[in-house]
Amino acid sequence: MAGELDLVLERTLNAPRDLVWRAWTDPELLKQWFAPKPYLISELEMDLQPGGIFRIRMTGPDGFDTGHGNAGCVLEVIDGEKLIWTSALGPQYRPAEMGEGCESFPMTAIVTLADAPGGKTLYRAVALHKDKADRDQHEAMGFQDGWGTCAAQLEELAAGLKAEA
Amino acid sequence: MAGELDLVLERTLNAPRDLVWRAWTDPELLKQWFAPKPYLISELEMDLQPGGIFRIRMTGPDGFDTGHGNAGCVLEVIDGEKLIWTSALGPQYRPAEMGEGCESFPMTAIVTLADAPGGKTLYRAVALHKDKADRDQHEAMGFQDGWGTCAAQLEELAAGLKAEA
Numbered sequence: 001m002a003g004e005l006d007l008v009l010e011r012t013l014n015a016p017r018d019l020v021w022r023a024w025t026d027p028e029l030l031k032q033w034f035a036p037k038p039y040l041i042s043e044l045e046m047d048l049q050p051g052g053i054f055r056i057r058m059t060g061p062d063g064f065d066t067g068h069g070n071a072g073c074v075l076e077v078i079d080g081e082k083l084i085w086t087s088a089l090g091p092q093y094r095p096a097e098m099g100e101g102c103e104s105f106p107m108t109a110i111v112t113l114a115d116a117p118g119g120k121t122l123y124r125a126v127a128l129h130k131d132k133a134d135r136d137q138h139e140a141m142g143f144q145d146g147w148g149t150c151a152a153q154l155e156e157l158a159a160g161l162k163a164e165a
Numbered sequence: 166m167a168g169e170l171d172l173v174l175e176r177t178l179n180a181p182r183d184l185v186w187r188a189w190t191d192p193e194l195l196k197q198w199f200a201p202k203p204y205l206i207s208e209l210e211m212d213l214q215p216g217g218i219f220r221i222r223m224t225g226p227d228g229f230d231t232g233h234g235n236a237g238c239v240l241e242v243i244d245g246e247k248l249i250w251t252s253a254l255g256p257q258y259r260p261a262e263m264g265e266g267c268e269s270f271p272m273t274a275i276v277t278l279a280d281a282p283g284g285k286t287l288y289r290a291v292a293l294h295k296d297k298a299d300r301d302q303h304e305a306m307g308f309q310d311g312w313g314t315c316a317a318q319l320e321e322l323a324a325g326l327k328a329e330a
Binding site for chain 1: 170215216240241249251253254255257258259260261262270271272273275293294295296299
């Protein structure tokens with residue numbers, strides 16, 4: 001489904017799917033891996049239902065700070081399998097104003113998890129854009145490096161979680 | 166839930182809720198009332214599930230023609246009660262390019278139906294905008310007149326439908 005307007009990050013993570021899902025959907029866990037270190041997620045709001053808020057604030061070295069951050073909108077949640085949100089809309093589906101940097105163009109993110117052999121997880125994140133210019137801008141901002149680094153952090157965190165009884 | 170960035174059309178329609186819903190969600194019926202006459206819906210695509218397409222082409226006197234029309238995205242469907250779609254996204258949630266006229270700004274529409282006394286239906290359509298400028302532009306384009314005329318056409322059509330056995 002990924003076309004020329006999309007960016008795709010795909011990794012096989014050495015952690016079981018339920019723990020990867022937990023690391024994605026527990027806000028306190030998500031904060032620990034969703035920014036490529038030494039950047040940090042300093043604020044996070046996530047309401048995992050259609051129409052719910054998805055907002056992050058990222059800070060980093062040399063005073064880097066995204067500020068309050070534009071609030072995006074959760075679109076679909078399939079437990080353990082899929083999470084979709086967009087920056088084109090805000091909470092309760094109101095069309096969003098664009099911001100700066102990563103928030104200067106609208107994007108929809110589709111994250112999917114699938115079982116892989118050996119108790120691993122096939123992790124896929126697709127970013128959908130409205131046109132080639134936005135896609136190329138997002139790529140030039142370091143989509144692959146950024147999401148790739150975060151995927152490694154996600155793997156490390158998820159692998160260290162204990163499965164629920 | 167309607168705030169200063171929204172436009173609201175509310176009418177009590179003299180037709181039962183299930184028939185109003187049918188007139189809204191059957192594409193062949195929707196085409197008959199969704200443009201204020203003498204304007205016409207010449208094309209309509211509607212896939213009533215989250216991520217599904219919502220696209221119309223409107224034509225009218227003096228060669229008026231919206232053209233192919235930007236494809237919007239269905240967000241929520243609660244049978245007989247609620248329909249939400251947006252022009253900020255296209256099918257499968259891809260951020261949408263804006264077009265001309267009514268499609269020059271992103272909008273989310275929330276349509277709700279509720280039972281009213283005497284077998285009537287409380288019909289409510291709310292348009293959400295990202296800022297006051299878009300809201301005012303939409304109002305100046307004739308939101309109230311246009312949606313009001315269409316609501317009357319909807320009422321007439323729904324009242325003439327036969328309830329399903």
